[in-house]
Amino acid sequence: MSQAVPAENLSARGRLWLTVTWASFLTASLATMVFFAFVDPTPIVALLTPTAAIPTRTALYSVGFFFFWAICATAASLTAWLMSAPSDDTTIGNERR
Amino acid sequence: MTQSTASDFDDQETSYYEAHRKVYPRDINGRFANLRKIAAWVLLGIFYGLPWLRWHGRQAILFDLPARQFHIFSLTLWPQDFIFLTWLLVIAALSLFFFTAVAGRLWCGYACPQTVWTEVFIWMERITEGDRSRRMKLDAAPWSGDKLARKGAKQFLWVAFSLLTGFTFVGFFTPIEELGGLALHAELGPWETFWIFFYGFATYGNAGFLREQVCRYMCPYARFQSAMFDRNTLIITYDAERGDPRGGRRRGENPRDAGLGDCTDCTLCVQVCPTGIDIRSGLQSDCIACAACIDACDSVMDRIGYARGLVRYTTQNSLDHGRSHILRPRVIVYFTLLASLCSGFALALARRAPVALDVLHDRNSLYRVLDSGEIENVYLLKIMNKDGTAHRFQVRLDPRHTANTTLQLDPSTPPFDVPDGTVFNAAVRVRRPAHADDRSITPLRFAIEAVDAPTLRADAEARFFAPRE
Ligand code: SF4
Ligand code: SF4
Numbered sequence: 001m002s003q004a005v006p007a008e009n010l011s012a013r014g015r016l017w018l019t020v021t022w023a024s025f026l027t028a029s030l031a032t033m034v035f036f037a038f039v040d041p042t043p044i045v046a047l048l049t050p051t052a053a054i055p056t057r058t059a060l061y062s063v064g065f066f067f068f069w070a071i072c073a074t075a076a077s078l079t080a081w082l083m084s085a086p087s088d089d090t091t092i093g094n095e096r097r
Numbered sequence: 098m099t100q101s102t103a104s105d106f107d108d109q110e111t112s113y114y115e116a117h118r119k120v121y122p123r124d125i126n127g128r129f130a131n132l133r134k135i136a137a138w139v140l141l142g143i144f145y146g147l148p149w150l151r152w153h154g155r156q157a158i159l160f161d162l163p164a165r166q167f168h169i170f171s172l173t174l175w176p177q178d179f180i181f182l183t184w185l186l187v188i189a190a191l192s193l194f195f196f197t198a199v200a201g202r203l204w205c206g207y208a209c210p211q212t213v214w215t216e217v218f219i220w221m222e223r224i225t226e227g228d229r230s231r232r233m234k235l236d237a238a239p240w241s242g243d244k245l246a247r248k249g250a251k252q253f254l255w256v257a258f259s260l261l262t263g264f265t266f267v268g269f270f271t272p273i274e275e276l277g278g279l280a281l282h283a284e285l286g287p288w289e290t291f292w293i294f295f296y297g298f299a300t301y302g303n304a305g306f307l308r309e310q311v312c313r314y315m316c317p318y319a320r321f322q323s324a325m326f327d328r329n330t331l332i333i334t335y336d337a338e339r340g341d342p343r344g345g346r347r348r349g350e351n352p353r354d355a356g357l358g359d360c361t362d363c364t365l366c367v368q369v370c371p372t373g374i375d376i377r378s379g380l381q382s383d384c385i386a387c388a389a390c391i392d393a394c395d396s397v398m399d400r401i402g403y404a405r406g407l408v409r410y411t412t413q414n415s416l417d418h419g420r421s422h423i424l425r426p427r428v429i430v431y432f433t434l435l436a437s438l439c440s441g442f443a444l445a446l447a448r449r450a451p452v453a454l455d456v457l458h459d460r461n462s463l464y465r466v467l468d469s470g471e472i473e474n475v476y477l478l479k480i481m482n483k484d485g486t487a488h489r490f491q492v493r494l495d496p497r498h499t500a501n502t503t504l505q506l507d508p509s510t511p512p513f514d515v516p517d518g519t520v521f522n523a524a525v526r527v528r529r530p531a532h533a534d535d536r537s538i539t540p541l542r543f544a545i546e547a548v549d550a551p552t553l554r555a556d557a558e559a560r561f562f563a564p565r566e
Binding site for chain 2: 018026057058062
């Protein structure tokens with residue numbers, strides 16, 4: 001299957017996914033900053049898990065960042081995926097290359 | 098162009114990342130190289146030194162995320178001051194626009210961390226692997242003991258420097274002296290460790306490996322900077338009129354007799370370029386305006402006795418024999434915006450309330466009926482002191498709000514000493530005599546006032562609960 005994809009396609013695709021990762025990293029950083037400027041995560045976590053020990057803020061911020069990164073990466077991947085013309089992978093009469 | 102997107106993408110951009118041609122920038126000395134070195138030293142000094150600077154007994158610059166406070170010398174910013182940070186970011190962005198409109202990609206050439214760290218990494222490459230031609234030979238040569246030693250030394254320097262960078266970066270967000278102590282005893286928390294390695298890895302990848310590709314593919318500024326350019330913006334160009342036709346010449350020969358321009362086609366300007374482009378092909382988006390090619394060309398012109406400036410800072414207008422204007426609508430608009438934002442910022446900062454008060458009603462019980470029949474409510478006062486020095490605060494009930502009630506602050510409430518830059522939590526009690534009133538909810542207002550500086554005051558509303566009678 002992978003032999004059917006020319007090498008240059010692979011690198012364009014690689015570039016696309018790196019761009020998705022990078023762009024979502026930037027937007028996730030922004031989202032993290034804005035969100036945690038307004039919301040202190042500790043009381044929320046204390047409410048949600050009253051019995052467990054509360055993690056440090058650093059840990060909560062970090063987890064929050066990865067959460068945002070995942071969300072942003074999902075949006076960016078969807079965009080990238082939908083932007084690629086459908087004919088790329090499947091055309092009528094030529095379903096899978 | 099309706100069917101473009103992915104297929105265009107695949108066709109045009111074939112060789113990126115995987116097949117990219119490695120650039121081996123040649124070292125160059127000269128006016129701009131010196132300027133760049135000075136800028137790099139200053140910026141690196143600020144980055145690595147600043148977190149160690151102390152100010153009134155604490156780290157001078159500390160974006161203390163765990164404590165949700167930013168310390169910038171005497172200034173303490175709280176989450177409530179988020180607007181100031183946003184404001185600062187807008188000012189920074191606008192300054193970038195302004196400088197770009199006037200002087201082109203000055204930022205890229207001298208101040209961008211990408212440029213500065215890449216220069217350090219290239220310097221480390223040079224002291225371990227040698228100059229440009231030796232580096233190229235070394236890369237082409239088969240593995241040997243010497244190659245291993247040189248490459249190993251380079252990697253060691255790179256990794257160590259990257260980790261130091263990651264450590265310093267984290268030190269802007271958690272107190273660096275503590276962090277250093279923990280690191281020495283290998284007792285760093287998991288997340289601190291993670292971020293040190295994460296940022297170290299990013300440094301290594303960007304400055305050691307990706308280099309000019311960051312500018313080409315990743316940098317948003319590189320994409321939009323041309324929008325700020327016009328014909329009066331300072332750019333670095335090759336004077337084609339003077340230089341072409343290019344070609345080698347004998348010493349002392351008049352190039353015009355040989356039908357040649359001033360460019361000897363020595364390609365030195367290409368060899369020094371960190372992004373691997375040929376400035377003689379015209380202004381290109383890949384050019385980060387580092388001016389290395391100016392130094393290179395000047396050195397050649399000096400050697401063969403021609404006037405400097407075949408490659409130089411100039412503007413499109415003066416290149417076309419017109420006049421350059423520094424003051425033009427675009428610049429004036431940017432400047433006016435910038436100036437008003439800055440003065441607004443300074444004003445707002447100066448007028449920022451130096452103390453603040455938040456009141457939380459006790460969560461556990463709305464009220465308590467004392468043995469005497471009195472009704473008591475407990476409140477948590479959060480007194481924030483951002484004034485720069487410690488103060489003692491006296492709590493009162495604002496008489497304008499409580500005059501027609503019988504509410505009274507517990508007379509044993511002491512004044513509270515609040516150190517600078519802290520939130521002080523104080524539990525206070527308010528009482529109402531038995532059968533004095535039949536309202537179940539009474540609004541009231543707390544006021545605090547610094548004992549030593551009565552102009553320092555703040556107030557906050559709360560509610561007093563009582564059982565229905
Ligand atoms: S293009 Fe971007 S990353 Fe490169 S030097 Fe300029 S600002 Fe920095
Ligand atoms: S063309 Fe000249 S100024 Fe532009 S990046 Fe290359 S060396 Fe620097």
